[in-house]
Amino acid sequence: MRKALYPGTFDPVTIGHMDIIERAAKLYDELIIAIMVNPRKKCTFDSKERKALIEKCIRNLPNVRVVIGDGLTVDLADREGCNTLIRGIRAVADYEYELAQATANLMLNNRVETLFMVARPEYSFLSSSIAKEIAIFDGDITNFIPEEIKKEVYDRLYINKDNGKSQ
Numbered sequence: 001m002r003k004a005l006y007p008g009t010f011d012p013v014t015i016g017h018m019d020i021i022e023r024a025a026k027l028y029d030e031l032i033i034a035i036m037v038n039p040r041k042k043c044t045f046d047s048k049e050r051k052a053l054i055e056k057c058i059r060n061l062p063n064v065r066v067v068i069g070d071g072l073t074v075d076l077a078d079r080e081g082c083n084t085l086i087r088g089i090r091a092v093a094d095y096e097y098e099l100a101q102a103t104a105n106l107m108l109n110n111r112v113e114t115l116f117m118v119a120r121p122e123y124s125f126l127s128s129s130i131a132k133e134i135a136i137f138d139g140d141i142t143n144f145i146p147e148e149i150k151k152e153v154y155d156r157l158y159i160n161k162d163n164g165k166s167q
């Protein structure tokens with residue numbers, strides 16, 4: 001059985017992440033999305049919330065499931081029986097960080113390979129943080145955040161939501 005792990009912060013999952021998930025799910029028998037702790041990021045949604053948000057978006061993808069990871073990604077990959085890590089590359093800016101991560105992971109565990117998938121051009125500018133910055137001001141996040149979870153994102157972020165505008 002060919003299994004891959006797609007680790008990330010997913011705070012929250014975006015249409016760009018979903019595109020990678022759908023494309024990777026076609027290449028493997030099972031794709032496991034792992035919600036990881038990135039010490040560089042302060043999250044808007046806790047890990048259980050991020051898991052629930054992704055689960056709402058993968059209902060039509062039977063070979064995809066979500067786990068909450070702790071510790072090192074390569075150790076989780078071993079525990080889950082995955083020898084591939086999927087990562088997305090949007091632009092040159094991602095490359096340096098991703099290269100360092102993938103090299104460190106290879107040094108930690110040479111049974112686990114990192115596979116990079118390039119973002120579709122229409123999603124190459126898209127990130128969870130940009131989507132959140134738009135939602136804070138009640139901007140339209142239709143092209144950023146999956147329809148299934150838009151309401152949750154506005155409910156958490158829109159600063160004037162108590163005025164009833166986001167209802």
Ligand code: ADP
Pocket residue numbers: 007008009010011014015016017020038041086087088089090094118119120123124125126127128
């Ligand atoms: P992390 O904190 O681990 O970088 P993210 O949730 O920001 O977590 O991203 C997870 C992975 O998905 C990373 O490899 C990132 O480059 C990739 N990714 C993020 N946004 C997109 C996008 N719009 N298109 C393709 N890949 C993306």
